[in-house]
Amino acid sequence: MKSPTGSLTELEGAVLVEVLHRGMTTAFKVRRAFQQSMSSEWSGSAGAVNPAIRRLEAAGLLAIGAPEGARGTRQLSITPSGEARLQEWSLDAERACNIGIDPFRIRAGLWAMLPESRRSALFDNLRRTTEAQLARLPTYGKDRDATERVAIGIVHDTLIMRLAWLDGFENGRKA
Amino acid sequence: MKSPTGSLTELEGAVLVEVLHRGMTTAFKVRRAFQQSMSSEWSGSAGAVNPAIRRLEAAGLLAIGAPEGARGTRQLSITPSGEARLQEWSLDAERACNIGIDPFRIRAGLWAMLPESRRSALFDNLRRTTEAQLARLPTYGKDRDATERVAIGIVHDTLIMRLAWLDGFENGRKA
DNA sequence: CCGAACATGTAACCTGTTACATGATTAC
């Protein structure tokens, strides 16, 4: 269990964002936020989030309150040092501009090799799946504040881009 | 070292794509392709690629030739079974439509909280970084064939989307 | 001849996943 003396992992950053954002939360709520997140980047498993929280505490970036109530709930809050580190993390343009792991893109080359009939069936399927995700967005963003909706907006843009790509491909753009 | 009886990991899929695509390659070339890839998804480290290749061979999806020449180069080729598995992997709409880990999106919420002056400085920086990536694309795609350029096209679209988002944000769209 | 690129491989480590164990509270 190394304390994050180097730069924060994406999960650690996301945890700090969540805590900063909520002001006060619990480990459970952070996990649930990841579980319910539109993107299935992380499972929000206790086995990932709890160790990450302990690492952040060990590095002095997160304060963990004493267990309260019968459930032993522990309040999390970000420390000034944590805020500073988070900002530094967020301002790293090199990292922020990385093209992440995109399952859609990785597979797209293979789709292009499919015979027309199979491809158009698949593309219909992909369109339906994407539109279902789009339809979920308003509900999902409902009780989030403006800051969180910024990220949701990018998810929205990404889904729209995928739909446009699917349409554009079939209209022979391809290049 | 489990053989991939379950579904392929993204890396395993990407390795098979690379081998299918090149017809014949070596582990070294696969690694280099990942290292040079526009997206820094994977480091292309020997410690990841070699075990993945062995897993794929153990599962009968990849054939590894005997060491040839003084360098002991081993030719890789995809088996019919591997092609079938790869297709199955690529047609999984649920997985393909996942919103991946996007460092840009994860940070965007924080950027929105920055004071105007700091934000506009950062956004300039992000624009420059993104435009530099865009500028690299033609060179990068030069000696790739049409199929590979499909994925490059999506990288292109993603970068354009980010630029549009940066501009749109500063023009007060924000929602 | 030396350094860069080609080529493979292993060991130690970090981090995330699944799957479980435990218990309290709330809603029906």
Next chain:
DNA sequence: GTAATCATGTAACAGGTTACATGTTCGG
């Protein structure tokens, strides 16, 4: 009361990273 939700935690595992170790070939 019992099922769902809240709340925390650990153990075993899988997969990727860094960092090495080893040797070949080619260009200057």
